[in-house]
Amino acid sequence: MKFTSEQRFDDGVLEREFTLGDIPGILWTPASAPAPLILAGHPGGLQKMYPRLSARARHSVAQGYAVATIELPGCGDRPRSAAAEEARADLRRAVQAGEPVGDDIVDRLVLPLVDQAVPEWQAALDALLALPEICGPVGYSGGVIAVGTRLAVVEPRISAALLFAGSFVPRSIVEEARQVTIPLLVLLQWDDEGNDRQQALDLFDAFGSKEKTLHANMGGHTGVPWFEGDDGNRFFDRHLR
Numbered sequence: 001m002k003f004t005s006e007q008r009f010d011d012g013v014l015e016r017e018f019t020l021g022d023i024p025g026i027l028w029t030p031a032s033a034p035a036p037l038i039l040a041g042h043p044g045g046l047q048k049m050y051p052r053l054s055a056r057a058r059h060s061v062a063q064g065y066a067v068a069t070i071e072l073p074g075c076g077d078r079p080r081s082a083a084a085e086e087a088r089a090d091l092r093r094a095v096q097a098g099e100p101v102g103d104d105i106v107d108r109l110v111l112p113l114v115d116q117a118v119p120e121w122q123a124a125l126d127a128l129l130a131l132p133e134i135c136g137p138v139g140y141s142g143g144v145i146a147v148g149t150r151l152a153v154v155e156p157r158i159s160a161a162l163l164f165a166g167s168f169v170p171r172s173i174v175e176e177a178r179q180v181t182i183p184l185l186v187l188l189q190w191d192d193e194g195n196d197r198q199q200a201l202d203l204f205d206a207f208g209s210k211e212k213t214l215h216a217n218m219g220g221h222t223g224v225p226w227f228e229g230d231d232g233n234r235f236f237d238r239h240l241r
Contacts, residue, residue, distance in 0.1 A: 001127035013061045015054070020124055022078070025070035026050075027128070028057040034135035035066040036240040037128060039121060039151075039158075041142030043167065044075030052222075056141070056229065063233045065240070066134050070124050072144070073116040084109060091168075101196070106168045110146050114173065118150045125157060137240045141232060145186075145203070146173045152180045160184070160239035162232050165200035166192055166221055177206040184212040185235045187228055192221045 006016040012031040017024065024046060029035060038060055042049045046069070057067035074081045087109035094101045128134050137159040140148050148163045153176050165188040184207055188200050204214050213235075217225050 001124075009058070011058070011062065013058050020070065020120075020127055023070050023120055023124070024076065025068060025124060026053070026057075027066065027068045028054075028061050029066045029133050030061045030064055032064060033133035035061075035064055035133065036137055036139070036236075037125075037134050038065050038067045038139045038141050038236060038240075039125070040067050040069040041140060041144065041148055041164070042069060042072070043143055044072035046071045046076050048076075059229045060141075060233060060236070063237070065139075065233075065236065066128075068124065068128050070120060072147075073113060073120070081112065084112065095194070101168060103171060107170050107172075110144070110168060110170050111172070113144065114146050114150050117144075117147050118154065121147070121151055122155055125155070129157070139236050139240050141236075143167055145169060145200075149173050149177050149180065149203070152182055152184075153177075158182065160236060162187070162235060164224075165189075165203070166195045168196065169199055169203050174203050174206050177203055178208045180207045180209055182209060183235075183239050184209045185232065186212070186214045187224060188214060188216045189221055189223060190216050190218050191223075194221055 001018050001020050003016050003018045008014050014029045016027045060067050071078055074084050087105055090105045138157050139160045140151055140158050141162040143164040144167045145163050145165055146169050148161055152161050160183045162185045165186055186204050
């Protein structure tokens with residue numbers, strides 16, 4: 001991990017950009033250290049997502065957490081995958097035509113992303129937990145929900161996850177969800193124009209966690225109510241403190 005820039009905000013939050021090999025990322029830390037860590041997932045495009053990611057991160061840092069994120073494979077300045085671009089084009093054509101999105105398209109688009117992104121998140125976690133200002137336990141917050149689900153299955157250092165339902169989920173990931181046992185909070189936008197609501201509900205039902213909570217709010221993909229940030233912090237306070 002190599003830090004490439006830093007800035008400290010008036011509220012004491014330190015924001016540092018870093019690279020992990022060729023993967024860019026951002027780390028936000030509070031003035032007090034060491035702090036429990038939250039990994040902030042997102043749908044890709046770190047610079048495009050920065051305003052929303054920064055707001056989410058600083059809200060959590062104000063409660064004493066460190067927050068880190070990395071760029072997804074094939075997004076931002078990272079190399080594109082021809083197969084993923086083809087699957088994405090097929091997805092757009094199906095959605096624009098009002099047709100069901102077939103399992104084949106979802107598998108081609110999502111499964112290679114999960115297979116590559118999850119080991120990258122684990123490598124980032126290795127590097128982050130080696131920093132003196134960060135300690136366990138660790139939480140995961142955000143999307144892509146298939147990535148978060150796989151991480152919850154294979155990464156024992158993650159103690160709780162706040163998952164954003166808002167992306168397509170392969171059937172094989174729904175089966176993997178039965179192996180998830182950590183506490184979960186799932187956010188669902190009821191009118192999300194790009195999400196299959198029933199698929200999100202089926203995934204929630206499949207999770208094997210004894211403690212799992214679903215918050216469903218009216219509105220589109222980017223209309224998550226502000227108070228969910230406070231509820232998310234309370235969720236992590238219960239499980240990371």
